[in-house]
Amino acid sequence: MGFTTILDILGSVIIGGIMMSIAFRLSDSITEKTYNHNGELTIQQNLATAAQIIEYDFRKIGYCKNWNLLPDPTKAVLYADTSEIRFYSDIDNDGDVDSMHYYLGPTSELTASANPRDRLLYRVVNAEPHKSANLGITQFHLVYFDALGDTLTPPIGLNGGIVSIEINLTVESTEAYDQKYSKAFWRQIRMVSRNLKNR
DSSP states (O other), X not given: OHHHHHHHHHHHHHHHHHHHHHHHHHHHHHHHHHHHHHHHHHHHHHHHHHHHXXXXXXXXXXXXXXXXXXXXXXXXXXXXXXXEEEEEEOTTSSSSOEEEXXXXXXXGGOTTXXXXXXXXXXXXXXXXXXXXOXXXXXXXXXXXXXXXXXXXXXXXXXXXXXXXXXXXXXXXXXXXXXXXXXXXXXXXXXXXXXXXXXO
């Protein structure tokens, strides 16, 4: 009777341990799924917000309500590089020419973020920087094309012949679960500002 009692106790301990292990794994899995789902939703929203602003601004390259102020659209893009662009536009549609400057800040700026790759995307209007909140942007890459569709080699200066732009934007979560960061990517292939081709 004593031997079978010991076997019953050992069996109970083993089965209880297995059940607890399953419960802990299930809890960890649920926590990971919840964290990743919320992280994915956040990066999708951040990506959509950044993409809308960038698309709006880039479509207005060379535009001015008073077109006499920007008569030559080939001079609308002042400087273009792989992750930086300066151009003229009338962003607020008030008839005044605005200078726009987009560029990525260094990774060292975001020391409070756990993600070592995220950076701030700066949107400078008329020399007034409007740095975005940390949206988790890790890539802002631009590719430029001429009227024949050939790729232009940056850096490109004033009157560089840019007709269309490919925009690549990657956003990652700012916090990781088990050292894994969620990621979302957006690409606008050959975005054309009508004002660069109209006149």
